[in-house]
Amino acid sequence: MSIAKKLASQTAIYGVSSIVGRVLSYLLVPIYTAHFAAAEYGIVTGLYAYVSFLNVVFTYGLETTFFRFANRPGQDRRELYNRTLSLLLLSSVVLTLLLALLARPLLGLLDLPPGHEEYARWVALILGFDAIAALPFARLRLENKARKFAAIRLTNILLYVGLNLFFVVLCPYVMQSSSTNLLAGLRPLVAAVYNPSLGVGYVFLSNLAASALTLLLLGRELLDFRFRWPDLSFLRPLLAYALPLMLMGLAGMVNETLDRILLPRWLPENFYPGLSRLGAVGVYGACYKLSIFMSLVIQAFRYAAEPFFFSQSTEKNSPATFALVLKWFTLCCAFIFVGISLNLSWVGPLFLRRPVYLTGLDVVPILLLANLFLGVYYNLSVWFKLTDKTYYGTYIGAAGAVLTIALNFVLIPVLGYTGSAWATLACYFLMAALCWWLGERHFPVPYPVGRLLLWLLGAVSLVVAGQAGIQALPAPAGYAVGLLLPLLFLGLVYVVEGRQLRRARG
Template sequence: MSGLAKRLAGQTAIYGVSSIVGRVLNFLLTPLYTGRFAPAAFGIITGLFAYMSFLNVVFTYGMETTYLRFANRPGTNRRDLYNRVLTLLLLSSFGLTALLIALAPTLMRLLGIPPGSERYAVWLTLILGLDAVAAIPFARLRLENKAVKFASIRMANIVLNVGLNLFFLVLCPDVLAGKYLSGLAPLLRPLYNPSIGVGYVFLSNLAASAFTLLLLGRELLDFRPRLQVTYLGPLWRYAYPIMLMGLAGMVNETLDRVLLARWLPEGFYPGRSSLAAVGIYGACYKLAILMSLVIQAFKYAAEPFFFAQSEDKNSPRTFALVLKWFTISCTILFVAVSVNIDLIAPRFLTSPEYLEGLPVVPVLLLANLFLGVYYNLSVWFKLTDKTYFGTYISFGGAALTIALNFALIPVLGYMGSAIATLVCYVTMAVVCWLLGERHFPVPYPMSRLLLWLLAAVAVVAGSWALPPLGSWIAHMVHLLITLAFVAAVWLVERPERAFRRTQAKAA
């Protein structure tokens, strides 16, 4: 790989410490949730976090990417830009938080959440406000290449969140039930209210978000409020397509869990309510988290990197190399998780009733892989300031998601939602590539990458089609299949061989 690509890979690895390790810690809560909550209760968590994803886009309205883009323009006063953008987010976050808290009871009724859950909406709204305020200080850390500090604060947030979950959902109820450490009961009794139940999941997130602002104290103390109306126009013109694109993206990423609860026919899964089906689907969706982690870590490092390379005449070749290794890495991950799902799943979905949704996992992994490819390809409209193309693509994907969920959920249940997600992301990636070829040509090795993707799908499909084997024999066979695929990739795409091919083409 080139030096620039290696630098991006290094920063991705640092950001990945917080994103991957932290999210893995969060993922380790899945056995806790599936063991302590019935699918219907877990469905409440899944549904509310899905709605929260939409609102998070509204609270930040594209200002993270806008800040990074404007900060890299020649002649920009970065300190002044930071003050203006953070002032906007502070004002808007305060207003939106107050509005949503006032409307919490009405909104929860409209969403079909059981009565008595209004406090969940208040806590989630406070989380949204705090996270929106933290967004620009985090973007500043990315801009200044302070990846270690960024990663440390993210990790602290997630460690605290996980710790509070364990405290309220394991330690307190077990001690008060007399299972162990009964001497602590008098201390814990005033701190724990069993009626809150799943609400402790949201309270733990709220405490972690507040702690994050404390850790960003240096960046916040360096802030000086500044608001100038004439400056809003350029910022808003760049940001609003990104916000619309983000909303459409959330439709593609999370709306399936909302629509599943509403469009699943009564009795489709015997003995299960639609909310329980959402819980099962949401739990299995978490097994696709490893692909999401890689994509998230890549996004943190890639946006500043792409913007910084925008003026380099060799940037198209660099972008092509980045996509190649990103796709190959994600393809290996897709095979490793999908082929070995029988070994992975029971360790995290501790109640057998959640395991019936496992067939959706390979489909969702592949869908997230194509989402990562789309993020790579989308560099062209961000660098050319034609972000409205991203809006068109995202809204087209959102319309496709809704239409396919409407058609497939009544027929295939949550597998229909998974297939809709895959078709949506494949379509978005293809359309983005075709448009990019016209407006910002990049020599992506598409034929080669397509062959690897097809090979990976064939390997996964073949492993799932194998006849039933003994438990340990099956694990060994699946491991050998995974290692064989990795070996094949290495033999064909050895870095030194790939580098020589690139040099020969350049000559």
């Protein structure tokens, strides 16, 4: 099997858990937007924004560090796994307890009244469980056990989705049903396990149960490890490699989620008539979910690409391979960008079930393009990981974080959550550009930058022109145009790039 086919195969397997699982999870969006008011959904959006930051702190770059050191000649992988997981286990217990004790201050950051401290405590346990599971998952990836990885991830999502359907949909329906309803007989059973006052708390409870099950399913990898008390002489080089990655990750979370934290603080009162600040966070968070299709591709790609890049680093033709991977990754993401952006008129109402959420659809194309550049950055970042210069990732992430904070400060009072979307796009474009510029000086790769920029410019132009044309047409014709234009873009890519590929082979 060729190198490209091997990467594509593993990406597809990881994608089963990422894409299929996340699609199932994504189907919860219309349920949430139908059952929760915007302000209630704002609680979920806000707390999970903090979870994104804290996930980085809980794992502090040890996954990538494990990959890097495990691929070094002469490295005892079992001892590395034992010591790394021991360190992660100790730190996870300490951080989980600390976060549980700080439940009230954490909820205060969201301006929530007292009475829901259990939300933060459940979140603390979720973070702890997920952090402990990170190294066993990394081991599965290192050992190319993609199918087991995918099966466990998918099981996690299925349980999470199932519990959400039970607590958010079925239980309220049974409790509110009339005595003549066929499900009325379940009311005593439901009353024994369901508390209506928890509301959105069941989202976090479902997540907690799924995370606990994941640890059980990773039992073989956890039981196979032997606890080792931290040995600084062994851990010092690991931490020296990992901590810059953690800082880079924190900077990345600033760029990815800080807007949902800053929005309720910097948004002027009554900026959106009839919508509270927390409600605006809910609308923005729900519309952000529509960019998940791009995120799914990026996530599945990262699971397969990280160990792949490390394993290919010693090959003579690795720069050409990296360039080819970036090219086709970018073209695939450009097609997704065009396809979703031109079909929001019917995709949006399918997932956002209350009219208030549809008011934020204009941010979706901006966020899709932003996530595309984030994926490009992940591709380009291979150079500082392979050269052990991870501190450059910290510098690039910090530059993006500064830009994110500055633009949110300037744009939120003027444009609301649309300003946050533009800040996200500007940030990820800057990070990709900086990473390419620095990489050219430290680890040159023949990326077809000019050609890819032309394709992206064409995709953006097609979306802008297509949206204008769709709005001017009656609904049936608009839907047809929205479906045909992405196919036209795909056909053009096939003709132009296919011809170049055939010339290279000939």
